[in-house]
Amino acid sequence: MSELAQNLLFGFGVAVTPQNLLFCLIGALLGTLVGVLPGLGPVATIAMLLPVTFSLPPVAALIMLAGLYYGAQYGGSTTAILVNIPGESSSVVTCIDGHMMARNGRAGSALAIAALGSFFAGCVSTAVVALFSQPLVRIAGSFQSPDYFGLLVFGMIAAVVLAQGSIVRSVAMVVLGLFLGLIGTDMASGQVRFTFGIAALADGVGFVPVAMGLFGIAEIIASLERGGARPRVAEKISRLWPTREEARQAWPAVVRGTGIGSLLGILPGGGALISAFAAYALEKKVAREPARFGKGAVEGVAAPESANNAGAQTSFIPLLAMGIPPNPVMALMLGAMTIHGIVPGPKVMTDRPDLFWGMIASMWLGNLMLLVINLPLIGIWVRILQIPYRWLYSVILIFCCIGVYTVNNTTADVLIMGVFGLFGYLLIKIRCEPAPLILGFILGPMLEENFRRSLIVSRGSWSIFLERPICAAFLALSVLFLLVVLLPGIRRGRDQAFQEG
Amino acid sequence: MEPRRWPRVRRADLWSGALFAALGAVVLWTGTNYSQGVPSRIGPGYVPRLLGFLIGGLGLFLLARAWWATEEIDASLAWRPLIFVLGSILAFALVFQATGLVPAILASVAVANSAAPENRWTTAIGLAAILAFFAWALFVKGLGLPLPVWLR
Numbered sequence: 174m175s176e177l178a179q180n181l182l183f184g185f186g187v188a189v190t191p192q193n194l195l196f197c198l199i200g201a202l203l204g205t206l207v208g209v210l211p212g213l214g215p216v217a218t219i220a221m222l223l224p225v226t227f228s229l230p231p232v233a234a235l236i237m238l239a240g241l242y243y244g245a246q247y248g249g250s251t252t253a254i255l256v257n258i259p260g261e262s263s264s265v266v267t268c269i270d271g272h273m274m275a276r277n278g279r280a281g282s283a284l285a286i287a288a289l290g291s292f293f294a295g296c297v298s299t300a301v302v303a304l305f306s307q308p309l310v311r312i313a314g315s316f317q318s319p320d321y322f323g324l325l326v327f328g329m330i331a332a333v334v335l336a337q338g339s340i341v342r343s344v345a346m347v348v349l350g351l352f353l354g355l356i357g358t359d360m361a362s363g364q365v366r367f368t369f370g371i372a373a374l375a376d377g378v379g380f381v382p383v384a385m386g387l388f389g390i391a392e393i394i395a396s397l398e399r400g401g402a403r404p405r406v407a408e409k410i411s412r413l414w415p416t417r418e419e420a421r422q423a424w425p426a427v428v429r430g431t432g433i434g435s436l437l438g439i440l441p442g443g444g445a446l447i448s449a450f451a452a453y454a455l456e457k458k459v460a461r462e463p464a465r466f467g468k469g470a471v472e473g474v475a476a477p478e479s480a481n482n483a484g485a486q487t488s489f490i491p492l493l494a495m496g497i498p499p500n501p502v503m504a505l506m507l508g509a510m511t512i513h514g515i516v517p518g519p520k521v522m523t524d525r526p527d528l529f530w531g532m533i534a535s536m537w538l539g540n541l542m543l544l545v546i547n548l549p550l551i552g553i554w555v556r557i558l559q560i561p562y563r564w565l566y567s568v569i570l571i572f573c574c575i576g577v578y579t580v581n582n583t584t585a586d587v588l589i590m591g592v593f594g595l596f597g598y599l600l601i602k603i604r605c606e607p608a609p610l611i612l613g614f615i616l617g618p619m620l621e622e623n624f625r626r627s628l629i630v631s632r633g634s635w636s637i638f639l640e641r642p643i644c645a646a647f648l649a650l651s652v653l654f655l656l657v658v659l660l661p662g663i664r665r666g667r668d669q670a671f672q673e674g
Numbered sequence: 675m676e677p678r679r680w681p682r683v684r685r686a687d688l689w690s691g692a693l694f695a696a697l698g699a700v701v702l703w704t705g706t707n708y709s710q711g712v713p714s715r716i717g718p719g720y721v722p723r724l725l726g727f728l729i730g731g732l733g734l735f736l737l738a739r740a741w742w743a744t745e746e747i748d749a750s751l752a753w754r755p756l757i758f759v760l761g762s763i764l765a766f767a768l769v770f771q772a773t774g775l776v777p778a779i780l781a782s783v784a785v786a787n788s789a790a791p792e793n794r795w796t797t798a799i800g801l802a803a804i805l806a807f808f809a810w811a812l813f814v815k816g817l818g819l820p821l822p823v824w825l826r
Binding site: 224225227228339341342344345348349351352355359361362364366367369390393394395397398562563564566567568570571572574575578579582584587588590591594595598602603604605620621624625628629631632633634635 | 686687689690693694697701704705707708709712713714715716717718719721722725726728729732733735736739745747748751752754755756759760762763764766767768770771775778779782783786787789790792793797801805809813817818819820821
């Protein structure tokens with residue numbers, strides 16, 4: 174325990190330098206901004222900011238990018254409550270009761286409850302990250318290639334099962350992503366493969382252009398199609414403090430939401446989105462009068478908002494401890510670490526303790542900043558929300574182009590982004606989720622490498638994947654997950670949970 | 675297409691199935707160029723072939739499922755934003771390749787502006803000027819990235 178306290182103290186020492194505090198604040202503020210703005214998410218923004226982080230020391234860069242992710246969870250609720258549009262996909266369920274509260278003249282308390290709940294969740298999940306990373310690092314240290322292979326497979330299956338949309342199509346998207354990740358030079362043989370004669374692909378398809386195309390460009394086209402009417406913020410925010418009655422109702426929901434979020438964040442495939450949905454569903458289950466939900470129930474704001482923040486933060490655990498990104502945002506964080514020459518995985522904690530503990534400490538500080546600055550700044554966010562989308566999309570578009578170009582200083586990446594923008598838009602049209610693809614894309618090379626090494630060890634026999642108990646357990650869990658979710662009853666429940674929570 | 679005569683044409687599984695089946699075929703076809711290796715030392719074509727079978731197989735399964743799964747897609751494309759957004763990316767890449775950041779931004783905003791029908795040409799001029807200035811101030815002056823501003 175004292176070791177943990179010592180480590181945390183060391184982390185605060187790193188995070189409290191003026192430079193790191195500044196970048197934590199910038200990250201948190203930018204995160205809130207993209208959270209507030211519908212049609213611009215953390216994935217596209219982190220991708221856009223990657224070039225900006227080149228000139229920073231790695232610790233400052235990662236602190237800023239982390240702040241962006243949890244900042245977005247704070248910002249998303251503001252838009253959801255005030256204009257009934259999810260500023261962030263993880264705030265979809267907050268719209269339901271949050272906006273009803275606003276229409277009943279309780280916008281202020283809804284915002285305050287969302288912020289306070291998020292802050293509580295942020296504190297708890299920071300502690301969870303600090304507590305759980307260390308033992309996980311120890312476990313991961315004993316993993317061998319087949320075990321990593323099993324874990325990767327399980328992670329992808331869990332991601333598909335816990336996400337929205339058709340499972341078969343999502344599995345196909347993961348596999349397609351795995352393949353796209355293998356394009357370029359094969360690490361083992363040095364042979365260039367599947368480039369279709371395009372020289373720019375010899376080093377592989379870049380992660381940033383793919384992510385920005387699928388999440389940035391495709392989303393711009395889809396948003397323009399929906400028509401960007403200026404969101405109306407009709408309600409005046411009167412009082413910003415919840416009543417005693419509201420606080421009494423919200424408190425247990427915050428605790429439950431935090432618990433669910435912390436748990437689902439750690440799972441491979443978890444993160445903010447699924448946490449919010451699950452927390453809302455649970456509140457409806459345990460409520461004495463479920464009929465209040467949808468009519469402005471305080472718990473319907475408190476639980477999902479706490480959960481998405483907790484889930485956002487604990488999803489750093491698999492990345493920091495094992496080097497495995499559980500969701501697209503963490504995949505980008507992995508990309509950012511690689512750019513700065515850090516190999517994510519169990520070694521980060523021992524080799525770069527400043528980075529590891531500094532980032533954890535910065536999460537708590539960032540949450541505190543968000544709580545303090547956000548409520549007074551709501552007026553500004555509302556003003557920004559009034560910027561018409563027909564101006565905004567050009568700005569996003571240009572920043573995507575410049576951002577993609579600066580990663581490798583090549584216009585070929587800009588064109589690749591365009592191609593994946595088109596592909597992403599078509600995928601939205603045929604109802605395929607792009608998130609599993611990007612996850613597979615990141616994990617593809619890792620999966621192949623561990624598969625290859627396992628087969629070297631076993632002299633070509635596939636049975637090694639069943640003989641190693643850890644790997645066999647992961648594979649069995651994967652099969653179980655798929656079977657369970659394909660059972661009609663549970664499947665209906667899953668669809669319902671995603672429809673409106 | 676007539677929904678009554680072709681009730682299955684709009685099914686989501688039909689389109690995704692066709693896509694994945696085709697992609698699987700492409701992967702397997704191109705994959706024949708690469709060595710499989712032996713199981714204890716797999717070659718560069720080994721894992722891609724496994725993935726190709728999986729993609730194609732899932733595609734075929736989806737095609738089959740399209741017979742009874744009724745989920746539908748909205749069979750329309752938003753051509754205007756699609757063309758102008760992609761066109762603006764193309765414009766950025768080409769102009770930037772030939773000149774520098776500022777002309778690329780001007781060209782790209784000029785094309786992107788038409789993606790939203792209610793935008794006027796005055797919007798484009800205003801946005802392009804502001805964006806060109808900000809991009810220059812942030813990326814070139816502020817962050818010191820080595821980007822050509824006017825000409826390379």
